[in-house]
Amino acid sequence: MDNVKILGRVSNEAPDVLFWTGSRYEMNVRAANLTVHIEAAYGMQEQWIAVVVNGALLCRMPLLRGDNEVIIFRNRNAEETKNVRILKEVQPMQGDGANYIKLTGIETDGVLEPVAEPKCRIQFIGDSITSGEGGIGAHAEMDWVAQLFTGYDNYAYKTAEALSADYQVVSQSGWGVYCGYNNDIHSNIPGIYDKVCAPVTAAGESVYGSLEPYDHSKFMPDIVVINLGTNDSGACNAEAYTDPETGKTYKLAKENGVLDAPSAAAFDGAVRGFLAKLRSCHPQAYLLWVYGMLGVDMEEPIVAAIETYRSECGDDRVGYCRLPDTTKEAFGSRFHPGHIAHERAAEVLAARIREILG
DSSP states (O other): OTTOEEESOOOSSOTTEEOSTTOEEEEEEESSOEEEEEEEEOSSSOOEEEEEETTEEEEEEEOOSEEEEEEEEOSOOTTSEEEEEEEEOSOOOTTSSSOEEEEEEEEESSEEEOOOOOSEEEEEEESHHHHTBTSSSOTTOOOOOGGGBOSSSSHHHHHHHHTTEEEEEEEOTTOBSSOOTTOOTTOBGGGTTTBSOTTOEETTEESTTTTSBOOGGGSOOSEEEEEOOHHHHHHTTSOOEEOTTTOOEEOOOEETTEEOHHHHHHHHHHHHHHHHHHHHHOTTOEEEEEEOBTBOTTHHHHHHHHHHHHHHHTOOSEEEEEOOOOOGGGBOSTTSBOHHHHHHHHHHHHHHHHHHHO
């Protein structure tokens, strides 16, 4: 197990348990045969994995609850080393109890060799787009099911591949930087950023250390990519949200197509506050806010907040990049970006990161 690289936020309690989209086990295996045992837990939304060997997707499958014996390859050339990646395809499904995967065993007739060091490290922060919701499946598919999520056919994975980078994802469908698509003030990524994986709970209890404070020094990115704002935009068209605990009502609203004064102040504060939090966690990283795959309604307030933050804090390692909009033929399922859209976004983003890293 020493030569198994584990990518993704994990807890000290269980460093082999994966929670987030795109988290993975990676190994270089010189053998003829390889089988792994993976424990899976979930309520209604089964955990899907993608098996990638030498850069090619060879298998995509759901796991059963409990132990799963998965044959990765058989009767292959025993003298050739195969790079194997086992990706978690599904985001933490909030409200679905304990949902995770855990590598519990490896069977092989060969050896595991060290995995090469990456050229850079990237952290992706986002919503359903970054979680790969709708990235797979026919245009007409609208069911809310784990099968229609993908961590592989996803702009985050594709960008990291183009840059030979290791990466980490923190994303939740429907969440924003200030509020969720339904104005729920609690559905914001900054509020859970300092936990290992707060959305994964079982009756409010921590699962394998999911509610522990996350040690950011475990993964120090060169670039932090923030893709938030789409659900904040959606909240402008949704009903107001009333906090059941405080009775206070929240609503982002627009006047003549732009945020009204209270909404603009709240959103601006959320963006600037999150940038400040990210800077405190990652002093050396470049913070790159990206937006645009499902419209650009919030682009102006995002850019304005970035510029205010830059000038007030004297932080010149912060920037913005517009990603290509998803055109009709580029949609996947659930009105979300599909394969073509994620490919286009990855090309633009990888080029921008190359410029930043020189």
